[in-house]
Amino acid sequence: MAYSDRELLARVIKCEAGGEGDTGMKAVATSIMNRVRIPYGEYHRIGQGDVRKVLYQEGQYDCMRGVIGGAPNPQTIWSNPPDQIHYDIADWALAGNRLYPIGYSLWYFNPYAPCPYNFPYNGTGSFQITILNHCFYNPTELYAQT
Template identity: 85%
Template structure:
């Protein structure tokens, strides 16, 4: 049986930001939903407003991959069932709520170092904010051409 959109979002919230507390998990959920709702660029073209297309887009979320660089990934959405807090945040995000300090961020990552100004490194995202260990990036004008 396939997971519902709610279940998928709750699982990726736990996997991608489970150790980042309520604010960190809401920030990741906001970013994912920004990808679903963006009206232009790569995520609009590929996702077409469908969260499943966004989550399953190749190379986007490590938690959606069973292997990384040929090695089994122990931290996946399939091996980490969500808790009630993850469902609550998924419901919050699916209802249209968002963290406003995230802006319109379409990307986040944990650099294990200071946040670089641009990410991805092709110049389509510029630094917005750091929340706990994750850096968040808003689309640049260059993103619209993707």
């Protein structure tokens, strides 16, 4: 049986930011929903406003991959069922709420070092903010051409 959008988003929130408290999880959920709602560029073209298409886009979220670098990935959405807080944050994000310091960030990652100014490294994103362990990046004008 396929997961509902709510279930899928709750699982990704837990897997991607489950240890970063409400703020960290809302930041990740905001970034994901920014990809769903952006009216131009790669994520608009591929996702078409569909959270499932955004989450299942190949190579975007490690938690959606069973294998990384040829080895089994122990941290996936299938091995980490969500708790009530993850459903609550998924509901919050699906209802159109956003964590405003995130801006229109489409990307986030944990660099385990200071945040680089540009990410992805092709220049389509510029640094917006650090929230706990994740760096968040807004699209640049170059992103519109993707």
